[in-house]
Amino acid sequence: MSFLGELKRRNVFRVAGVYVVVSWVIVQVAATLEEAISLPAWFDAVAVSFLAIAFPIVVVFAWAFELTPEGIQRTTAVSPEDSITSQTASKLDMVLILALLVFAGAMVLPRFLPQETAPSTESMASDSSRDESMIAEATPPVKDASIAVLPFADLSPDGNQEYFADGISEELLNVLAQVEGMKVAGRTSSFAFKGRNEDLREIGQVLNVAHILEGSVRSQGDKVRVTAQLIQVSDGFHLWSQTYDRDLSDIFAVQDDIAQQILVAMTDELMSDAAPVIAPAARTDISAFNLFLEARDLIFTRDEKSMQRALELLNQAIEIDPTYAPAYASRAKAYTLLSDRPGSYGSIPAKQALEQAYADVDKALALDSKLADGYAVQGLINADTGRPDFAVSSLRRALELNPNSLDARNWLGLALAFNGRLRDVADQLKTLVDIDPLYRPGVTNTILYNYRIGDFETAKRVGERYIRATPGEVESIRIRSGLLRLDNQLGESTLLQETLALDKFDARTSSELRFNYYDLGIGAEYKGPHKVQPLFEPYAMLSEGDPAGALDKARKAVADFPEYYAAHTVYIRVLSQTESDEELAAHYAAAFDGSLETYATKLRPSVSVNPPPYGQLAVALRAMGDNAGYNDAMQRWRFTIDMFRAGGDVSPGRDRDDAAYWAIAGDDEKSIDFLESAFSKRHPLPVFEFSQRVLKSLELHPRFAALRRANLERVNEERAILGYPPLDESYYGIDAAPSD
Template sequence: MSVFAELKRRNVFKVALLYIVAGWLTLQVADVLFGQLGVPDWTFRFLFGMLVICFPLVLLFSWIFELTPEGIRRESDVADGASITLHTGQRINKAIVVLLTLSIVTVVVDRFIPEDDARPATVSHAEAIAAGTDEETELPEQIIEKSIAVLPFVNMSGDPDNEYFSDGLTEELLNALTRLGELKVAGRTSSFAFKGKEADLRDIASQLDVANLLEGSVRKDGNRVRITAQLVKASDGFHLWSDTYDRELDDIFEIQEEIAEMVAGALRATLLDLEEDTLVPQHTDDAEAYEAYLRGTFMLRRAPDDEDTRRRAEAEFLHALNLDQGFTLARWGLFKVLDARFRNGAVDFQQGVEELEELAGVLMDENPNLAESLLAKGRAASARYRFSDALDAYQAAVDTHPGNLDALNWMGHMFMVSGQPERAVERYIEVLGKDPIAAPVLAALTRAYFVIGQCDEARRIQQRAVAAMPGAARVNAWLAYCLLMNGGDRAEAIDLLSSEPVDHLRLTGLAVAHHLDGDSGRARAALGELEESIGEGASYQFGQIHAQWGEPATAIEWLQKAYDSRDPGIHGLLSDPLLKPLKLDPEFLRLQSQWKTRSGL
């Protein structure tokens, strides 16, 4: 008998086929289970390696041994008439058919039913939506079809230190989608407000005013990444598209481009008229530099006011620049570190301004059309109190990058400090159109409504902020101030101020409210607490209080100190309603004139 015939008689070929099918099915099950259990990626490679190593051993075993009614015996010990290889082969055939059927089912499920590991916190959301069990979270009819929020991709690496990468990927995809002309993209602040929270997808979409959600997961192991992404129609949980990418880290920009293009295709959105022919510009060819940039950005976002964190972020950005001197975004990260130090008073004013201006100049020289370069130019100008120049820079950023919400937000602030609160309202509303639960912008808009005396609108925004984020800072104080300055309910104002977490706003408001109530004892107590807790750092607030108490000379003395020390509160000098009692005072008018001259207004 030939070797081939003997291999066939001993069922070696059938055992090989059975092993291959069973091994493939095992890998598919392991891929799903390992992801859900957070097992390190090397275990999957180990399993694959063991299956490969065992393959020839199984073939050798099937050649040497035979399954008999008495159990497993060496083939050479089985009598010629006692062999049951034919019966064994039939049993193997049945096993192969069963496993092939399971394999086909697995392929169909994987191809047409999206993976649930993309967002563990919302595994059951699609089912809940499809079941229609939550009528309260139906999407408003006015939400446009071509709108999307990119939810934070989940870090599935089993290592919390890799969270910077999943967050960074999310933000890069968000930025890429803003380049699609017809697509409304929810801002980062609002999208990231749901990070780590279990919430119904339809409710998330309703709060963000979008019709679609992009969610996913990231597994990073050394230089390998596995990214799963899925696009969900929020109204019914229908998955418009999903895919998984297993690549080297060097291909990260290509992956981002592919995901953005697939989303664009699914939503039938078109690209803006841009100079580049890509949604994801590749700012560096160095994967290590890119990772360092993402780490620095992640650190700075989490704790911009902590100097130790700023130093570590600064080290990451410098490392990225050492690897790639032309990596403009890393230089922008370095600028943000310096800007955070400057705004927190951690550096000398003159030194801080000069550092910001120098770095902004380098950014403009490297890439004058990059949004981040224009933002740096505007921030450096505002640090020097050149508010008109800052406005021009932010306007240029908006003109070239219409989806840049930072530029619109900072334009709003420039309009506030230049005494144009109505124009500030327009900018803030524009930002909130895409970033509807951005707490700092909601607070800024509440303040703007207070300045122009629209307390009903201030209340509406305050309620919106508190509903989205209980305990939101500043909104209670600005609404209370509006009530106090416009004849509103002082008891309500005092109640609002009592729950305000920002000390100087709370104590200033209470000092004014109790004075208006005729309770000089409590008013003085609030002033004393402000003096004790903040001291001369509250020079501007002391000016507000004494202006409301009818003590103009003392008020102007404190405002002059605020001006001389560059107290941030002085930015409200031109339009602050609390200073209205001083509006005809010659010394106050002189101080306002000084401020306009210094600010180039």
């Protein structure tokens, strides 16, 4: 008998067929069990591997052994007349037919099942309250043309090249982000998985991407080995992988090639006939590049000491290659963030930092007119110096060049606040946290602006997501404290800040803690360490009953920081509170040419949520007999408050603006209406709020006295949480007011 005939007689073909079909059924069951009972993601892969390995063993077994009435025996030991292979063949045929029917049914049946249809308008309306909460928590659908670049592993012999491996990853992330139609997960969230050996499917689900790029870098001497692999999250399939052994000087070409190969592998997802062609990375001396990468990592921490070290590294990089534009842009960013300006993290005098940052950003853009980081820092500087229109233009240009620039998108959101477009700000920041839910500056600003448009639920959800992902970290404690403050739990918020100050006492912690004390009337009685950023020291001194000291500090601040709108704002508010109307009017004439338009332009809230101090100017001009100037200032103030409200601002801050406006305008009842509204949204109000000069006309009003008593009660409740004695009514001067 021929070999094929013998295979047929021994039922080898039938056994193989049955094995293949039954294996398919087992694989489907394995995949279902993996999802249903949360088995590890490798479970179905192990099942497939086991079945594949077993297949040749089963075939050999079918050839070598035969089923007989006496049991399984070697085929060579069974005589032809005793063989029952024909009967076994019939049984195997029936099993195979049944298995094929099951297989066919599984393939065909879904085509005839009813498809899910969109709910009717009526059913949507009836379930709207339930669905809204579900939608709010739902993850956006995964986009096929989406990718996360995980930090490459450092496999260098000494293990001291982590910054280099991180830098390669970030360079690839930035290149891919520039490809139209590609969604790229942000750096912070992608890098959160560094060193965590988690399943790629889970990472893809968290980052909401369809593809993941991972790899390693091994650098030794002047040689480097880079391994990269592109993985499809849905099934773990490797779409592309490559290992590069190159000289370190070729690392830029390696980056370009990896990015291009990824685009080739993802052509279908990008819905393109051909992969887009990327622009080559900027070249520099490899030692300068190393210094730049290490510095960029340090700047990202927003830690003062780390950023000071970054400045040193960038100085070295620029000395090696004075034509490397990214180094200048990063140094400009470091100087800006290390200044003692509001919102920064360092102690370099703002004027000095600003001059250096200006020079560096101009140099960067002169060397490379398409450098996204250069435009981003330019936008931040423009916003700081009262030029919000230029800021928006620069930041939009930065995002055109790099849609994944987290800093640019965050700063753009803040710059849009200058004309009260808070809903637009919140939308911009939502896009930011969708790209990178762990980017801390974006998270804190998203919380603040959603609160101001009345969406505290979104604010809490964004904050809680960050806290869950980074439990115990300093920034998580800050965010928790901020959420408590916005939720009217000022005592608990302050306790967290005090705990944080014991562990990490820096300018930000100190300033945030001091303003909590400011709201609760805690000043001289506090003996712990705290300081306030120089621009805000006058406010602290006013709250502590030192108006002369506050005025001296405010004068010095505006002399030291003439470019910063915030310095002028503080100075004008202190002048008003100390009734220095003549000096305020003189400053208005000297610094703003006596022009309300110039005043409005320079003091627009480029990175703030508060309108310029129109009320203080109006009161001073009226006191100086300038009724026309008073009317113009009041009209501009009214327009600005309405603009903010039209932009979605429903915060207590706008209610307090309206209260001050109507008090100055002479409508005490309406003024108190807005104060009561502010108190209902956020209590307690700052103790100092009720002693403002702009509210002086309300002092004898019974409703104002009642509101002060209610506020004082809440202040004392929060003070008790901190262990401070209660304030009495004389603190507010309530004794002078008639009782109800």
